[in-house]
Amino acid sequence: MSDFSIKVRNENPVHVLELKGYLDAHTAPKLEETFQDLINKGHHKIVVNCNDLSYISSAGLGVFMAFVEDVREQKGDIKFSNMSQKVYNVFDLLGFPLLYEIFKQEGEAIEKFNSVQSE
Amino acid sequence: MMKQSIAHIIKTKISGAVSVTGAGVLFLIVFIIDAVHKNLEIDLGLISQLRNVFVVLAFIGLYIFLQSIMPRRSVNPLRLFGIIFMTLLSFLAMSLVIALISINGFEALEKQLIPTDYLTIFFANIVSIFTGIVAIILLYTIAQLIFIKQRKGTKRNLIIFLVILGIASLSVWNQEPLESTTTSFVFFVIAIFAGIANSFKFTWIVYLSKREKLYSIGYSFLLFVLFIILNVTLTESGFINRSLLYYHYPLQYFVRIIAIFSVIYFGMSFVVSLFHLPTAEAFDRKRIELSSVHNLSRLITRVFDFKDLVQTVTNLTIEVTEARSAWLEVIKKNDAGDGAMEFELVALKNIEPAEIDIITHPETGLRRHIIETKKVVVIDEFVRDRRTRDISRSVKNIGSLIGVPLVSQEQMIGILYAAKTMEFGFDKEETELISTFADHVSIAIENSRLIEQSIERERLQQELMVAQKVQKKLLPQRLPEPKGFELDAFSAPAFEVGGDYYDVIELDSNRLGVVIGDVSGKGVSAAFYMAELKGIFQALSKSCTSTAEFLVKANNALYGSIDKSAFISLIYAIVDTSDHSMHLSRAGHCPMMHLHNGTVKLHKPNGIGLGLTGAELFDEVIEEEKIPISVGDVCVFYTDGVTEARKSDGEEFGTDRLVTLVTKHKEKSPRELRSLILDEISAFTGSDSFDDDITIVILKRNSG
Numbered sequence: 001m002s003d004f005s006i007k008v009r010n011e012n013p014v015h016v017l018e019l020k021g022y023l024d025a026h027t028a029p030k031l032e033e034t035f036q037d038l039i040n041k042g043h044h045k046i047v048v049n050c051n052d053l054s055y056i057s058s059a060g061l062g063v064f065m066a067f068v069e070d071v072r073e074q075k076g077d078i079k080f081s082n083m084s085q086k087v088y089n090v091f092d093l094l095g096f097p098l099l100y101e102i103f104k105q106e107g108e109a110i111e112k113f114n115s116v117q118s119e
Numbered sequence: 120m121m122k123q124s125i126a127h128i129i130k131t132k133i134s135g136a137v138s139v140t141g142a143g144v145l146f147l148i149v150f151i152i153d154a155v156h157k158n159l160e161i162d163l164g165l166i167s168q169l170r171n172v173f174v175v176l177a178f179i180g181l182y183i184f185l186q187s188i189m190p191r192r193s194v195n196p197l198r199l200f201g202i203i204f205m206t207l208l209s210f211l212a213m214s215l216v217i218a219l220i221s222i223n224g225f226e227a228l229e230k231q232l233i234p235t236d237y238l239t240i241f242f243a244n245i246v247s248i249f250t251g252i253v254a255i256i257l258l259y260t261i262a263q264l265i266f267i268k269q270r271k272g273t274k275r276n277l278i279i280f281l282v283i284l285g286i287a288s289l290s291v292w293n294q295e296p297l298e299s300t301t302t303s304f305v306f307f308v309i310a311i312f313a314g315i316a317n318s319f320k321f322t323w324i325v326y327l328s329k330r331e332k333l334y335s336i337g338y339s340f341l342l343f344v345l346f347i348i349l350n351v352t353l354t355e356s357g358f359i360n361r362s363l364l365y366y367h368y369p370l371q372y373f374v375r376i377i378a379i380f381s382v383i384y385f386g387m388s389f390v391v392s393l394f395h396l397p398t399a400e401a402f403d404r405k406r407i408e409l410s411s412v413h414n415l416s417r418l419i420t421r422v423f424d425f426k427d428l429v430q431t432v433t434n435l436t437i438e439v440t441e442a443r444s445a446w447l448e449v450i451k452k453n454d455a456g457d458g459a460m461e462f463e464l465v466a467l468k469n470i471e472p473a474e475i476d477i478i479t480h481p482e483t484g485l486r487r488h489i490i491e492t493k494k495v496v497v498i499d500e501f502v503r504d505r506r507t508r509d510i511s512r513s514v515k516n517i518g519s520l521i522g523v524p525l526v527s528q529e530q531m532i533g534i535l536y537a538a539k540t541m542e543f544g545f546d547k548e549e550t551e552l553i554s555t556f557a558d559h560v561s562i563a564i565e566n567s568r569l570i571e572q573s574i575e576r577e578r579l580q581q582e583l584m585v586a587q588k589v590q591k592k593l594l595p596q597r598l599p600e601p602k603g604f605e606l607d608a609f610s611a612p613a614f615e616v617g618g619d620y621y622d623v624i625e626l627d628s629n630r631l632g633v634v635i636g637d638v639s640g641k642g643v644s645a646a647f648y649m650a651e652l653k654g655i656f657q658a659l660s661k662s663c664t665s666t667a668e669f670l671v672k673a674n675n676a677l678y679g680s681i682d683k684s685a686f687i688s689l690i691y692a693i694v695d696t697s698d699h700s701m702h703l704s705r706a707g708h709c710p711m712m713h714l715h716n717g718t719v720k721l722h723k724p725n726g727i728g729l730g731l732t733g734a735e736l737f738d739e740v741i742e743e744e745k746i747p748i749s750v751g752d753v754c755v756f757y758t759d760g761v762t763e764a765r766k767s768d769g770e771e772f773g774t775d776r777l778v779t780l781v782t783k784h785k786e787k788s789p790r791e792l793r794s795l796i797l798d799e800i801s802a803f804t805g806s807d808s809f810d811d812d813i814t815i816v817i818l819k820r821n822s823g
Contacts (some may be wrong), residue, residue, distance in 0.1 A: 025641050062684035065731060067684060075500035094688060094707035095727030098740060
């Protein structure tokens with residue numbers, strides 16, 4: 001069940017988190033740690049690539065909720081991309097698409113960050 | 120029991136007093152007979168025989184008396200040595216007195232001894248009685264020495280010796296004082312051999328400490344020499360010997376045999392003690408080890424009380440090493456890596472905490488060396504050793520010091536210290552001994568901690584069981600029975616407590632509120648929010664006319680008040696039994712499954728989960744749907760525990776399976792349908808337990 005891993009990629013100024021596997025109550029602390037680490041280092045522009053994410057539970061969603069306010073205060077954001085239909089359904093059910101920007105491709109998400117910056 | 124033993128003591132005392140009085144009377148009679156006999160130059164015949172019997176009876180009386188006053192079963196050999204020594208000294212003192220007083224003594228005539236005057240008779244009586252007493256005390260005390268470590272045959276051998284001693288003594292019953300026969304000589308020799316046979320019982324020496332062995336050597340040698348002197352004083356023509364011969368030939372035999380036996384016994388005792396001396400120290404060590412093993416077993420019974428355990432350990436350390444003071448510190452938390460160990464002084468004896476602070480100071484003290492080496496650290500010279508030189512000025516009365524790390528499963532769990540006033544107090548053996556001791560202590564401490572932990576776990580488990588009970592009470596105990604509808608509900612947490620919630624409430628005579636919710640996360644934190652949700656629902660539902668209104672108010676209550684990472688998904692329906700309609704609003708929850716005319720429709724009005732966002736967005740998004748409910752319609756409310764129930768390979772039960780199941784069993788009652796769903800899930804996951812909290816509420820319209 002703890003089949004979950006995170007890869008952090010620096011796409012300056014954006015940081016991309018590649019999530020893989022099951023994100024549930026057991027694995028959520030791992031993601032929490034990663035977020036905390038990024039924020040501590042002053043990285044507030046975060047794209048979460050969900051390409052290999054096979055499952056997300058409410059505890060997993062809670063992690064984004066815990067940090068989104070902080071990063072938005074710092075003029076950053078958490079954006080999502082490459083979501084499978086299944087994972088999207090979970091997001092959708094809870095109304096997350098109203099709270100977060102979700103993109104089909106990672107590049108679009110990064111592009112969004114950059115375009116906002118250049119404005 | 121007590122009364123009996125007191126009665127026994129009194130009885131012994133009385134019989135002792137009677138015996139000694141009787142003996143005194145008999146001795147007096149014998150003296151009178153002797154005195155009378157001097158003037159009558161005739162053979163007294165029967166009276167003479169009677170006199171000899173009186174002597175024997177008198178000594179038996181004395182023996183009974185002595186037994187009543189002598190220490191019984193004294194286990195200390197040195198004390199017995201002391202008694203023998205004092206007895207011997209008094210005998211030798213008597214010999215000296217006799218030698219100094221000029222007594223005319225006896226005249227040897229044929230084989231007779233004729234006392235020259237009454238004084239001689241008097242002294243002969245006194246000397247004989249005294250010597251007899253000495254002999255009895257000696258025999259009694261040596262017997263006790265032999266009995267200290269009783270083995271098979273010990274008692275038998277001693278009895279054989281006593282019997283032969285008796286026979287040998289009695290063999291001269293009818294002999295004249297200066298007469299000696301081969302028979303009686305043979306008995307004499309046999310008795311000596313029987314004595315020798317008893318002179319190999321020295322097991323008591325083995326169990327003496329080194330100190331005691333040294334005493335034993337000294338005493339044995341002294342007694343050996345004194346007994347030789349005693350034997351010399353008992354030589355043929357001496358007054359004492361002649362007195363004995365004159366007084367009672369068997370008594371003389373008895374005394375001589377015991378005198379010779381004593382020389383042999385203490386000679387042997389000297390030699391054996393000497394031979395045991397080189398191994399005495401090792402034996403001492405073994406003995407202490409043995410007793411510490413015994414003490415360790417005492418430790419095991421104390422693991423249930425940590426404080427008691429550590430104090431016992433400290434006391435035992437002092438006992439085992441004969442140290443002046445000892446203390447024990449344990450590591451609170453062993454943060455591997457940064458090496459920051461926090462020590463806690465848990466027990467101490469004969470030392471001030473302030474002194475310990477100096478000795479174990481993290482930087483200047485000894486502790487650092489022990490942590491670095493993870494080995495026993497011995498300070499032979501506290502004042503001079505470079506490791507303790509600097510701190511020795513502030514700590515008095517320490518000559519040598521030892522610190523032993525307590526290690527359990529390769530993790531250091533504490534340090535045991537012991538200090539002695541003298542320098543070089545901890546030699547190699549002692550260090551090994553204390554290290555072995557420390558190993559056992561580590562295990563005991565670890566066990567004690569494990570027990571404490573499991574007790575704590577047990578306590579938490581109990582608390583959770585209470586929480587579970589309480590939470591069960593938060594769910595409806597009985598469902599309302601609205602006219603024309605049938606209801607059923609089921610809820611089970613994945614753990615002891617969960618975050619799922621449902622409730623059915625009669626808002627008024629024809630309106631029924633049905634709510635089902637799921638708090639994010641699982642376990643205790645979810646359970647708290649679930650309870651809060653119940654409160655919100657109970658408080659707000661009746662004052663809200665629409666489902667959306669309730670969700671808006673609930674979101675207002677929750678947003679900002681619960682943890683940022685927490686949120687609640689909820690679906691709320693108000694069923695109107697008068698117009699057979701349902702008003703439905705959803706806050707991020709799973710859709711409501713509506714079976715109508717044999718097909719299932721998933722109702723999913725827009726709405727964001729509670730607690731995720733403020734009123735601005737939430738209120739804008741929230742929708743309310745109105746659904747007509749026909750006869751035979753089935754409405755299924757559920758949490759994601761149902762649709763996300765997973766097989767071991769990760770496959771989810773899914774919404775489609777649920778839809779199929781509900782469609783297939785559209786004729787069934789809500790109760791039947793519910794159990795069919797649960798069975799199907801169990802069959803699908805291959806398990807009777809759920810990974811997630813699971814809740815189902817089913818509503819069916821039966822009639823008009």
